[in-house]
Amino acid sequence: MAEGKIRIKDIAKIAGVSATTVSNVIHGRTEKVSRKTRKRIEEILDEQEYAPSMGARILSGKSSGMIAVVVGKRQEWEQESEKLEEILREIEKSLDEREYYMLLHFVKTAEEFVRYAAVWKLDGVICRSFCDGNQSSDNVLHRN
Numbered sequence: 708m709a710e711g712k713i714r715i716k717d718i719a720k721i722a723g724v725s726a727t728t729v730s731n732v733i734h735g736r737t738e739k740v741s742r743k744t745r746k747r748i749e750e751i752l753d754e755q756e757y758a759p760s761m762g763a764r765i766l767s768g769k770s771s772g773m774i775a776v777v778v779g780k781r782q783e784w785e786q787e788s789e790k791l792e793e794i795l796r797e798i799e800k801s802l803d804e805r806e807y808y809m810l811l812h813f814v815k816t817a818e819e820f821v822r823y824a825a826v827w828k829l830d831g832v833i834c835r836s837f838c839d840g841n842q843s844s845d846n847v848l849h850r851n
Contacts, residue, residue: 721755722748733759774802774831775810775818798833800849807831 715733719726723824724744730742732748740748751757774800799809807830824832 713757718748718751719756721751724748735758770830771828772806773808773810773827773829774833775812775824775827775829776833777812777814777823778834779814837850 711745715729716726720731722744728740728744729748733747733752737745743753767818776795780807795809802809810827810829812823814823
């Protein structure tokens with residue numbers, strides 16, 4: 708096994724199965740995996756403290772599991788910090804229950820928001836309305 712982060716192929720080697728089988732168990736596609744094999748793989752995943760790579764998840768082209776909370780003008784949020792902290796806590800709780808990760812990002816313009824969303828391959832966005840002073844964010848989003 709390689710030093711450092713444990714990989715799917717390392718788990719597969721320990722379990723004596725293919726990397727595809729391990730991947731199927733990790734992603735809940737267990738129809739073709741016996742209960743005994745699934746249980747063994749799950750135990751090894753726990754023992755080895757396996758954590759999926761977000762980079763690999765994004766590169767796979769499949770769901771990133773990430774929802775961004777995008778807001779403009781950090782100063783406005785800082786002025787309302789208590790109320791916004793509570794809102795963010797509730798959003799994060801709700802996303803966590805659905806096995807999504809929350810990213811919080813501040814942007815200055817609608818164009819910056821569009822670039823950010825494209826780079827991260829987000830599954831969704833919760834966006835506080837913002838405007839760059841020249842055009843509404845709606846116009847930029849519809850254009851892109």
